[in-house]
Amino acid sequence: MTVTTSPRKGLEPTLELAERLAAHGYTVVPHLAARHVRDRVHLAKIVDRVRAFGATDVLVMAGDAPEPAGEFEGALPLLRALAELGSPFAEVGITGYPDSHAFISDSATIKAMFEKEEFGTYIVSQICFDPQVTAEWVAAVCERGTRLPIHIGLPGAVSRSKLLRVSQRIGVGESIRLLQNDGAGGDDDFDPGPLVEGLEASVHERRNVAGFHIFTFNELERTEYWRQRMLAPVRSK
Numbered sequence: 001m002t003v004t005t006s007p008r009k010g011l012e013p014t015l016e017l018a019e020r021l022a023a024h025g026y027t028v029v030p031h032l033a034a035r036h037v038r039d040r041v042h043l044a045k046i047v048d049r050v051r052a053f054g055a056t057d058v059l060v061m062a063g064d065a066p067e068p069a070g071e072f073e074g075a076l077p078l079l080r081a082l083a084e085l086g087s088p089f090a091e092v093g094i095t096g097y098p099d100s101h102a103f104i105s106d107s108a109t110i111k112a113m114f115e116k117e118e119f120g121t122y123i124v125s126q127i128c129f130d131p132q133v134t135a136e137w138v139a140a141v142c143e144r145g146t147r148l149p150i151h152i153g154l155p156g157a158v159s160r161s162k163l164l165r166v167s168q169r170i171g172v173g174e175s176i177r178l179l180q181n182d183g184a185g186g187d188d189d190f191d192p193g194p195l196v197e198g199l200e201a202s203v204h205e206r207r208n209v210a211g212f213h214i215f216t217f218n219e220l221e222r223t224e225y226w227r228q229r230m231l232a233p234v235r236s237k
Contacts, residue, residue, distance in 0.1 A: 001026050002213070005033035007064035015049055022053040029093070030055060033063025034078035038070035043081055047088050057091035059124060060116075064170065076112065079119035094120035096150065098137035099128040099173035117146055124213045125153045127167060130175040131198030135206075142208050149210035152199060156216040156223030157189045166217050189222060193230065 003018045005011055011033065018030040030050060037043050050058065060082070062074040072078045075094065082088065094116040113123070123141070128134045138150055155163055160179070167176050179190075196212075203209045216223040 002029040002059060003031060005031045005036060005063055007033075007066075011036045011046065015046070018050070018055065019053045022055065028053070028055050029057045029059055031059045031061065032078065033061060033065065034072040034075050035063040035065040035068040037072050037078060040071075040081055042070070043078065044085060047082070047085060051088060056089055057093070058089050059093035060120075061095045074112070076115050079116055083119055091121045092119060093122050093124050093151075095126065096123045096137070096141065097126045097173075098134040099126065099130070099175045114144070114146065117148060120148055122210065123148050123150045125150060126170070127153045127155050127172050127215060128175045129172070129178040129195065131195060131202050133175055134199060135202030138203050138206050138209060142206070147208065150208050151210050151213040152203070154192055154195065154212045154214050155190060156192065156214050156219055157226040158217045158219045158223070160188060160190050162217065163190050192226065196230070
């Protein structure tokens with residue numbers, strides 16, 4: 001279970017919730033948003049705290065804070081600092097962007113991912129509402145020589161109006177038009193099923209696809225209900 005970092009609240013709520021979930025027996029993956037880490041001393045304290053509650057996996061990204069809290073402008077410097085601390089986590093996720101990012105150029109996102117590759121053990125992709133675009137990106141990542149497993153970012157069963165707002169805020173690119181054209185102004189829940197089916201047809205033969213990373217946007221109960229419904233036919237076989 002991953003625990004995200006709010007650009008307004010910072011890392012402390014992330015670590016507190018991860019600690020509580022770990023105490024209940026969940027395997028937790030806290031997000032480490034680089035722009036909320038002040039310096040290497042702060043990072044070392046975070047590492048000790050995360051290891052203390054048993055987490056062996058973190059997902060590292062720049063984060064959406066408008067200004068960095070200290071020396072870490074983005075994910076790459078933080079990844080390097082983690083390596084200098086002896087690579088304390090068995091698994092380290094890095095981010096990738098199948099869609100054109102609304103705020104960052106394609107060349108910048110591609111360059112950043114390949115620079116981060118040596119420090120990561122897997123990739124989590126940003127949400128993209130066009131399965132063909134995602135499939136082409138997965139193929140391109142492999143063709144460029146990256147062999148890290150990819151977990152494709154998937155929105156959960158979130159109200160369409162909320163999903164549209166969040167997607168605009170986090171920089172989902174051109175594929176957001178598919179959500180906008182599909183009645184996103186309403187309050188009915190987005191159904192991830194057709195997106196899953198489109199991705200299955202596009203990427204099922206790709207060996208570098210490890211599965212899905214589901215972004216619930218705090219709609220955990222509804223998303224889990226959807227997930228169990230999707231899994232029911234498979235379990236009945």
